[in-house]
Amino acid sequence: MSIKHRHGHATHRDAIWAVIRDLHEFSVSEIEDKTRISHGSIKTYILGLTKAGYLKRTEHHHRAKVDNRFVANRWQLIKDIGVDAPRITRDGKRITQGLSRENMWHAMRILRDFSSKDLAAQASTDDVIIKHADAKNYIKYLHKAGYLIIVIPAKLGTQTRYRMPASRYTGPRPPMIQRTKQVFDPNTGKVVWPKQRDETKHDHGVRQYSLKRYARS
DNA sequence: CCTACCGAAGACTCCGGAAG
DNA sequence: CTTCCGGAGTCTTCGGTAGG
Numbered sequence: 028m029s030i031k032h033r034h035g036h037a038t039h040r041d042a043i044w045a046v047i048r049d050l051h052e053f054s055v056s057e058i059e060d061k062t063r064i065s066h067g068s069i070k071t072y073i074l075g076l077t078k079a080g081y082l083k084r085t086e087h088h089h090r091a092k093v094d095n096r097f098v099a100n101r102w103q104l105i106k107d108i109g110v111d112a113p114r115i116t117r118d119g120k121r122i123t124q125g126l127s128r129e130n131m132w133h134a135m136r137i138l139r140d141f142s143s144k145d146l147a148a149q150a151s152t153d154d155v156i157i158k159h160a161d162a163k164n165y166i167k168y169l170h171k172a173g174y175l176i177i178v179i180p181a182k183l184g185t186q187t188r189y190r191m192p193a194s195r196y197t198g199p200r201p202p203m204i205q206r207t208k209q210v211f212d213p214n215t216g217k218v219v220w221p222k223q224r225d226e227t228k229h230d231h232g233v234r235q236y237s238l239k240r241y242a243r244s
Numbered sequence: 245c246c247t248a249c250c251g252a253a254g255a256c257t258c259c260g261g262a263a264g
Numbered sequence: 265c266t267t268c269c270g271g272a273g274t275c276t277t278c279g280g281t282a283g284g
Contacts, residue, residue: 039251039252040251040252055271055272056271064252065252065253065254066271067252067253067254068251068252068253070271070272070273071251071252071253071273072251074272074273088259088260088270088271088272099270099271099272100271100272116249116250116251117251122249122250122251125250125281125282127282127283128282158284160284161283161284164283203281203282204282
């Protein structure tokens with residue numbers, strides 16, 4: 028299978044969603060024809076979308092009396108939320124994984140300047156509670172990677188205040204701190220920290236691997 | 245470090261009608 | 265009745281990430 032991730036650009040689900048919006052009323056095999064994505068994956072996603080209320084089944088599969096041919100299930104799009112494919116599980120529940128980073132990334136763009144406590148509070152929503160420690164950690168790496176500047180350094184009793192200059196906003200997807208502690212920007216497809224150096228360290232091929240992987244999508 | 249969980253894919257079973 | 269067909273739906277596995 029082709030390796031494309033949501034942190035790259037298009038995923039399989041994005042492609043399926045695009046075809047659904049295009050056709051509005053469809054069967055699984057019609058989507059299969061247009062996307063060349065495996066039947067099973069399409070079914071799984073459609074099932075989830077139906078349970079979540081985005082789709083409605085308009086035809087239940089049966090064998091036609093006249094010519095003994097199969098009539099496949101058909102669905103209709105009843106809730107269109109735009110170009111971004113709904114992120115749901117097969118049960119139709121919203122996927123919350125990764126939401127906190129996303130919230131923080133967008134909050135940083137909006138806030139003029141902020142401390143780690145401000146960020147945690149501003150980026151928290153009903154769905155996602157962001158802990159102060161998480162905000163601190165994310166800020167630490169984004170600062171190292173050059174996304175943030177320090178507006179007011181910490182003094183006794185006050186926290187450092189940061190700002191993200193508009194020019195450092197690279198796109199809607201939050202930079203990731205990968206397992207190897209490197210910062211990867213899915214918007215540009217580049218590892219932004221650490222800079223290309225200490226090649227001899229025992230990272231093995233991890234950095235190269237990531238670069239290649241994401242460059243493809 | 246570890247655990248929980250995700251998307252994708254494939255193996256497998258279930259279903260209902262028609263044909264033999 | 266049994267067999268066959270092919271889509272629907274379930275379950276498991278795999279490679280991977282998020283977050284403590």
